[in-house]
Amino acid sequence: MNNSKYIENNFFRNLRKVGIALNVSKLPEVDTGELRYKTIHLKSKKEIDNTIFELINNIISCVISVQNYKDDRSYEKLDSYVNKLANYLESNTEVETDNFKNYMKYLSVSSRESIVNSEVFTD
Secondary structure, X not given: OOOHHHHHHHHHHHHHHOOOOOOOOOHHHOOHHHHHHHHHHHHHOOOOOHHHHHHHHXXXXXXXXXXXXXXXXXXXXXXXXXXXXXXXXXXXXXXXXXXXXHHHOOOOHHHHHHHOOHHHHOO
């Protein structure tokens, strides 16, 4: 596949963005067991959220497929999931404002409790 090197580089680049550094540079050399372990470790430390965890698990399945079959379809599927991860990482901003709290203070206590834990909004 012509794009396999690009997909491979994109794969490693996006894993580094979430804090996973592998000591290999080619997909056939990736130890999927080690990758799963590192992913679970990051999840247990709450360094990645559920969405990233699920995307990486899907990526791991694709890596196994690439390692077994080395076909275009496997690379395309891997590329798709890596791009989903990249898009999620780019769109995942952590901007905090008080707008939500300001809107919530106008709701009744029962409404607040039905939406979120009201302890956050008590003065």
